[in-house]
Amino acid sequence: MLRLQESTNRWEILYRRFLERSFNILIPLGAILAAFVISSALIVARGANPLSAYAALFAGAFGSSNALANTVTRMVPIIMTGLAVTYGYRSGFFNIGAEGQLFMGAMATTWMGITLTGWPAWLLIPASLLAGALAGSLWALIPGYLKAKRGFNEVLTTLLLNYITIQLFEFLIRVDHAVGLGHPFLAWIGLKDPTQPFPKSAYITEAARMPSLTSLLTWLGGTAEDPAFQRFTLAAVVAVLAAVVIYILLFKTTTGYRARAVGVNPRAAQYMGINVVRTTITTALISGALAGMAGSLEIMGFQHRVIQNFLVGAGYDGIPVALIGQLNPLGVLLSALFFGALRAGANRMQIVSGAPVSIIYVIQSLAILFAIAGTVIDLRPRRLKQAEIEEAKRLEAELALQSSPATGTDILGEEARHV
């Protein structure tokens, strides 16, 4: 009994491949479209015109260089946290702790920028970014180690670490920062600007900031009048590069193969000779580094200092960004664009059309809901579906015929029973 018709027809193969691949893009696009359509009913209920509201939203996100800068600014951190969640999720490490890792990264980067003020830009920029990545990955190492070695549920540990991080952050931005040796350790790691009464850090040194389009144009000998150009920084380029690197890492390298294998089935991965403990820890480190860099890029590219609530929620936003991006690093770029544009355009939408800002959260939530629901829809040819049904029946028969519990066959079932 053949599950799949063998086919030598090249075109049919190509058609199937197209269907299999494009399907991943069609789901989120359809979900977003459906979210907009349904949300328009709410806008109508508010007495506003949905078309003009969406037009204003679009204009607010892409209509001017200023609008575009807003969108890009909002995209960068959620690209990074989306990648952190994607890489973790694909590898069986459900990192809910991107929020905390992001704050750790932001703190480390800020510390570099207010402490190593004498360093040149060519050294300080990569060093600050690296510090953020390291801080994030060390923070993720705790749940990674606990999961790999002790079987702790990483969802709980990463989530709980977030609260610890936020408190640590709240504490450190209230401790006066002192540069140089000879100070108490606490003053050394404190982040607060001693010249100010408020809980925030000093601005990081000029050399630690990401170069912007303005500085590029100036360096080329031109002039840039548009102030928005200052907000197009290297941070955005780094984020896009990170997505490409993670895509290659995940799908084209042995590291990614190991990670995905452990993510799909740790027992089979172990059987294939993959060191599950080491792979899980590596995954946590990579995921944490990405989330940490989200904080670094926000500081180095846009805010240039930490203040209270400087970027709350970007870590958690990584989860829906990753899900709508179909857990694909390149999909994360597109889904971050959607999230970024919604937030950037929301104010303009409210001012121009009267549709409230909160509509964008409705759109966002509906899109997530539909994207998840959409994965159940099956557009593949009927023959393929039939094959899966037959397979399910056959499996049932096979299971029915096995009559002893002590076989390897039921290892998973048994573990589940003991949990």
Added chain:
Amino acid sequence: MESLLRLEKICKTFPGVVANDHVDLEILPGEIHALLGENGAGKTTLMNCVYGVYRPDSGTIYWKGRPVEIHQARDAIALGIGMVHQHFMLVPPLTVAENIILGLPSPREPLLDLKSASRQIRELAQSYGLPIEPDVPVWQLPVGVQQRVEILKALYRQAELLILDEPTAVLTPGEVEELFKVLRAFKEKGLSIIFISHKLEEVMTISDRITVMRAGKVVDTLPASRTNPRELARMMVGREVFLHIEKPPCTPGEVVLELENVRAQSDRDLPALKGISLQVRAGEIVGIAGVDGNGQTELAEVIAGLRRVTEGRIRVLGKDITNCMPKDIIDLGVAFVPPDRQHMGLLLDFTVSENLIGKSFDRPPFSRYGFLQRRFIENFCDGAIRSCDIRTPHAQVPVKLLSGGNQQKVVLARELSLQPKLLVASQPTRGLDVGATEYIRRQMVEARSAGTAILLISTELDEVLSLSDRIAVIYEGEIMGIMSAAEADLQEIGLLMAGSRAHVATGTPQTA
């Protein structure tokens, strides 16, 4: 005496398999009736038909002389049939009492009445001699006591017939004794018990009558007092026609695998291997015969480095691999076809191609400097798909969409592509159709001719008999005897498999 339960011409087929073929069975009130048969004989399927898990395709079920329709477990319970599955259906965090009343209406709806339930359970347990503490969470109980909870669950629902599916498989010898005492007490009180098992000695000890099943059919039903283990073994194993395999004579070379007094624990932390010593030489197939669950899984896993050895040594080509990492063992040339391709042998969500490189992806030329070499991998996979006749439209199809036979071909293709010195094949043809079975067996014989040492672990006796050069019988984690295939006596093997040491095998275990 009027029968309590009578089955008439029950048939049940699954796609491609006849699980029950016109089965007749009669259970009398107050008897312990054993259902004996090898794995896959159809015992559990038959009982699932009685319990309403499956609907029989045809045939009639009579309860106390009346024909009844059992559509779901609820109907069976209403009639007075209780079943204790092999895998307990308990909710671990709930207490014993909560588990027992689960699904029953409470006398104080919508509130629970745990207090009176606890009392009733305690009384019930007392009256049957099954001491139990109703307020303890189930996860804290040892397996034997959990089984007791399952039995009480059935009794609480006023079962008159209790079906126990391989109840002793999970128990320690002491717990088995306890269980038997309880079953005898049930019998005194007029309950009937169906006892599913494949262990001869047990069946002889506990049952009044024994029904032997083979390949979905009832061979015979006879009183325990008028039969003996030897006869039962013969009926159970039968005289099947073996698939004929062309096999050149065996020319064993150096010792490739050597196990020395190996001990290991099962997942439940009970002794699973109790001092196994065994040798496999280059160019020979050593078959491990035995009923499922006697340590076969653990044996394969200790060799592959997937389970800790508590005592003893394992050597491959003279090198000690005891408790080494799986990776190191693979690199020494040990291939392993695991018994469970769905959960262990394959990454179901991965493509055919990704599965084919599962053990070699990190060595050149499959990858260089950590990057997978797509062109080489594609060529390699196309070659493997062609040479192993794996039926798939292309290499990028998720392997879960392939048929079982083709999935197993992927596993075997991957393992043999490593050009192993030793191949451990555990249940290599389980659940496969005839064509795929034959292909897999032929491949193994070819590997043997090429000088690979093969350890074949199978619960299908005919597979072991037709492929092996030497046969070892395993029972409860011990090797009962090793014999050359030429001298193997079917009845002898049947007896050893069932744990009867009446005759110690007089084979010629080859030593180095």
